Amino acid sequence: MRNLDMELLRTFVAISEFSSFAAAADQVHRTQSAVTQQMQRLESQLGFSIFQKTGRSKQLTAQGSKLLEYAIRILALNDEALGMLDMDDVKGSLRIGAPNDIAETILPSLLARFAKIYPHLRMEIHVGRSPFLMQALRRGEIDLTLSTRKSDVHPGFILRTSPTVWLCATDYVHNPANPIKLVVADEPSLFRELALQSLNAAGIAYHISYVAPSLVGIKAALRAGLGITARSIEMISPEFRVLGESEGFPRLPDVNFFLYLRDEQVGTIAKIVFDTLSKSSHDHGRALSSSVPVPG
Template sequence: MQNLDIDLLRTFVAIAQRETFASAAEQVGRTQSAITQQMQRLEQEVGCVLFEKRGRQKTMTTDGSRLLAYAQRILALNDQAVQLARSRGAGEKVRIGSPHDVADSILPNMLRRLSKLSTELQMEINVGRSPFLMDALREGELDLVISTRYDEAFPGVKLRTSPMVWICAEDFTFNPGEPVPLVMADELSLFRKLSIAQLDAHGISWRTSFISPTLTGIKAAISAGLGVTARTTELLDANMRVLTEGDGLPRLPDVAFYLYVQPTCTSNILRELFESTERIATRFGPAFV
């Protein structure tokens, strides 16, 4: 089956719109003789006469009128396809979730990469706690999630492994002989579970000093000198310091951050981001993502 030349069809439609070869030549930026040669080639492709002379003018034949309707539809579909390909997700809305811990580090990098894939992408950002973000992903309320939770139910890739450390205020006085005053989140917190497990495993007593459901509250309590928290190094700022084994506290395990995509996600942009992230992590390791 022979394919029709899009350029020839575009000139053909221009002639129909402008009614003369000379006027159509101006529209498509060609000479009149070039227009005539194009129509001769189109007639050879379709195997019929498209124009006939009536006096000094050329008018469209019945076959030409029949082809015109198809030519207009072909051009419309072609132009729509080109526009869609160039837009790369223009107007598309994607919902992204990230924990507070990496909202200033991993998340901006992800958003930057997304913006390069599509400058017109609409991004809705949900910064919250990992267990709630995973619930939202499971319910289809988010399309892409960064999380500390490992979950085989979703396609995922490890983004980074961060050291978890004991953090307190710069001027906080830590007394190894007393129960460790813990600043924590509630029972859903991975950091709470890991820190208590390590203290219990080493026979170190502890007490609850402050509980907050948000990282903002935990950071405020630490800055106020209310106690010690176990968190990744992303929490540290100039007014805080790290307590180590030399202070009598046990070493804490590293925490991994994962990128998950909704299995039913239809966004080609998000799929491209996820797959490129997976390729980089597989080839070079999470530290290069």
């Protein structure tokens, strides 16, 4: 059974990521000729070509593209395994913020992952609305937060993108002849903005029938049949149903869930956790876009 050389795979992924042998050479701290020799060795081990000439540049072959997907996964697993062994002794506390509507969906899987990688880490959870969590992050009251708010102030990345839908109670009767009765959060609220902008752009009549300061209040209003709201799919449950374009509702834009770090000077534990998730998210993104032209 042949074994893939991890060092060669790391150089191979760097070439794909930076779209250049020369840039990859800088990344892996080798000369360009050494990188070329590494790829020749890798092709020799594999028994097939992973690059092909296209004009003055090189591109991945079909087999090279397949190898890239596996190489990213192999390296990510290798780095995760070594990271977990290194992090067994990480101790301390981490303060994490999460909006109400994802505290029961995205957050549990994150917490489970944290607990697995950092078994001695104590986690303190702050649940609230995105604008207020961002304020708490700025004040230094939390170390990390999930948020739907775009910010250039804090280091962050997109952890997840979710569709936004129109929701109502399962037994709610919508009459398209009447203005839409909206259930919304008080301002500031991203989902309120998305709902109003979409309805205004489509020229659909509506009126706000209920305003709530929290997700609990919004759910209560929906259950009571007081109207319709716009939320991410994380809020879908058997007690609510989705209203779509066939019922006259405009399509809503997707919403991004960001993970933000307070700042680069935050405690070591928060920075380690943030960097771990950031790298994992980055590797996943690379795996989804593996057919990248590679200039020579």
